[in-house]
Amino acid sequence: MYRYDDFDAEFLAERNAQFRDQVERRIDGSLTEDEFKPLRLMNGLYLQLHAYMLRVAIPYGTLDSAKMRKLAEIAERWDKGYGHFTTRQNIQYNWPKLRDVPDMLDALAEVGLHAIQTSGNTIRNVTSDHFAGAAADEIADPRPYAELIRQWSTDHPEFQFLPRKFKIAITGSPNDRAVTRAHDIGLRMVEQDGRTGFEVIVGGGLGRTPMIGKVIRDFLPEDELLPYLEAIVHVYNRYGRRDNKYKARIKITVHEAGLETIRAEVEEAFQQTKADFEGVDARVIARIRDRFVVPAFIEGGADPLDGTQTDPVFRAWADTNLSEHRHPDYAIVTVSLKAHGQTPGDATAEQMRVLADLAERYGHDELRISHQQNVILPHVRKVHLPVVHARLKQAGLATANVGLASDIIACPGMDYCALATARSIPVATQLAERIDALRIEHEVGPLQIKISGCINACGHHHVGHIGILGLDRAGVENYQITLGGDATETAAVGERAGPGFAYDEIVPAVERLMLAYLETREDESETFLETYRRLGAAPFKEALYGPEKRKDAA
Amino acid sequence: MARPFTPKIVTANALLEGDVVYLTEDNRWSRSHSDAELLEDEAHATLRLLEAERQQNVIVGAYLADAKAGPDGPEPVHFRESFRSRGPSNYRHGKQAHTGNR
Numbered sequence: 001m002y003r004y005d006d007f008d009a010e011f012l013a014e015r016n017a018q019f020r021d022q023v024e025r026r027i028d029g030s031l032t033e034d035e036f037k038p039l040r041l042m043n044g045l046y047l048q049l050h051a052y053m054l055r056v057a058i059p060y061g062t063l064d065s066a067k068m069r070k071l072a073e074i075a076e077r078w079d080k081g082y083g084h085f086t087t088r089q090n091i092q093y094n095w096p097k098l099r100d101v102p103d104m105l106d107a108l109a110e111v112g113l114h115a116i117q118t119s120g121n122t123i124r125n126v127t128s129d130h131f132a133g134a135a136a137d138e139i140a141d142p143r144p145y146a147e148l149i150r151q152w153s154t155d156h157p158e159f160q161f162l163p164r165k166f167k168i169a170i171t172g173s174p175n176d177r178a179v180t181r182a183h184d185i186g187l188r189m190v191e192q193d194g195r196t197g198f199e200v201i202v203g204g205g206l207g208r209t210p211m212i213g214k215v216i217r218d219f220l221p222e223d224e225l226l227p228y229l230e231a232i233v234h235v236y237n238r239y240g241r242r243d244n245k246y247k248a249r250i251k252i253t254v255h256e257a258g259l260e261t262i263r264a265e266v267e268e269a270f271q272q273t274k275a276d277f278e279g280v281d282a283r284v285i286a287r288i289r290d291r292f293v294v295p296a297f298i299e300g301g302a303d304p305l306d307g308t309q310t311d312p313v314f315r316a317w318a319d320t321n322l323s324e325h326r327h328p329d330y331a332i333v334t335v336s337l338k339a340h341g342q343t344p345g346d347a348t349a350e351q352m353r354v355l356a357d358l359a360e361r362y363g364h365d366e367l368r369i370s371h372q373q374n375v376i377l378p379h380v381r382k383v384h385l386p387v388v389h390a391r392l393k394q395a396g397l398a399t400a401n402v403g404l405a406s407d408i409i410a411c412p413g414m415d416y417c418a419l420a421t422a423r424s425i426p427v428a429t430q431l432a433e434r435i436d437a438l439r440i441e442h443e444v445g446p447l448q449i450k451i452s453g454c455i456n457a458c459g460h461h462h463v464g465h466i467g468i469l470g471l472d473r474a475g476v477e478n479y480q481i482t483l484g485g486d487a488t489e490t491a492a493v494g495e496r497a498g499p500g501f502a503y504d505e506i507v508p509a510v511e512r513l514m515l516a517y518l519e520t521r522e523d524e525s526e527t528f529l530e531t532y533r534r535l536g537a538a539p540f541k542e543a544l545y546g547p548e549k550r551k552d553a554a
Numbered sequence: 555m556a557r558p559f560t561p562k563i564v565t566a567n568a569l570l571e572g573d574v575v576y577l578t579e580d581n582r583w584s585r586s587h588s589d590a591e592l593l594e595d596e597a598h599a600t601l602r603l604l605e606a607e608r609q610q611n612v613i614v615g616a617y618l619a620d621a622k623a624g625p626d627g628p629e630p631v632h633f634r635e636s637f638r639s640r641g642p643s644n645y646r647h648g649k650q651a652h653t654g655n656r
Binding site: 027032033049050080414415416475 | 569570574585631634645649
């Protein structure tokens, strides 16, 4: 885990003091809302439907027990006793009072956390593989690079007023768990001739114009990362459209100018930035690596998983919620924040403390937040799995559904968000309850359902195997279904199935899709996505709309 | 041809708490939708919005929302305003925490 230095602490203290003063001046009338709004957004403070919302960055999704306890304390002291983990590995507090926010930011700064660049047209929180540093399939831990990018992009004077927001994701594994192809820049670590570098992907994104990112550079040596990124953002800053908010993201710049043109521009700018950097980033990354403390893994103790453990509840949980660790005596534990009927991504202060305690006692003091809105204990000795499971169970955190149908991503939707056009949370909770009642999800197997409450797609519906998009159709909530999306290294944007469904029709519609899959799959080993790819949309459309309707549409 | 004017209310969020508030006929900001002044005349509605926007020290983001007359005062027309008048559907937080009904 990276340890922040004095520079970070001083920077945060100064920034928080400035914001405290800005809040005071807003309250005493010296600042108008028009003047104050960009200032509060720069510090992660939004105004939502029912209240303010503070979005706190969790850089590359990594926390330790002290940070997690601080998040719990803030939830209890200044909010309503819970926090909401988001699809960008951040946490949102839904009920802060304006006067309290400076105190909340000071409390965050005590553990090196902040809300800077969680809004606005800047480079946002860098996201990463939630199994980073632990995954068996990893080339190297991507987080030192993510931290390098964080330091470079924080308060970077050239990139404070980009045409639009800018999101970077990085993974160190060939299996993409960080949705790198749906980011403005995606970085996928690769090896070439014994050297480590990155495949650089540009112009991906979801929202109203979903696009899968394109490879702008097959192989970028690791020591050229920052100058190359700076060249990309530099070109985007110059050519990105500022005349139309909906065409301002880099995906449109790349789409309109063409990849070849952008590549040529970037390579030209890169000659300059490479010279300007003079290798300074190589020295910085060396310093960052020194500050990343690698856990001292303990050998042995993997035996209990090999048969002595007979508790079926534990075994069901171990089947779904554990992933392979790079150390044979360890496992990666994914803690589901998707108990059937509960709000996806929400954790109470008490649950956060349990997770902090478990990380401290059994997990080398490390935690991760996933873009799938779950919490990861990345380094748990196999010998400790039963006790960890028992403690999670007591805290309501042992739901065995990771990667299954009820492990649903959902944005806050119209229950909180001022931009939303329909609700997402109750669709997710009712769907999960229905799936639970049918006892169907273990039979259905890997299935990603993702729900967004508006076209901005925070719920990643485009890349869900089943995507659900909530819209306002003539003053009534209506839900569109997309099929066949994929968030991994084989990324694909889902295809719209047909007309939308009313609020009370959407859960039965998704149920029909699952049943249609079970009927048409070749055998148990063929996943929902594989069946969809083999057969196309036809059997699923029939399940949704019936045979007659399909004929009418044809 | 001018379309008939849909009655409106002026709504905003309170500066300090962020709560949803409604402009009343006697220039207070109420937490209850039913206390809002129902604006049935377009020119009057525009004027009331301007007056609301001048109260920057109390509220944020005033706008006109469609409403209709009900037995206990104005009622929301669009579902977004219904949610704003109650609170979220996943917890009994927001206004519904105090009213005891939804």
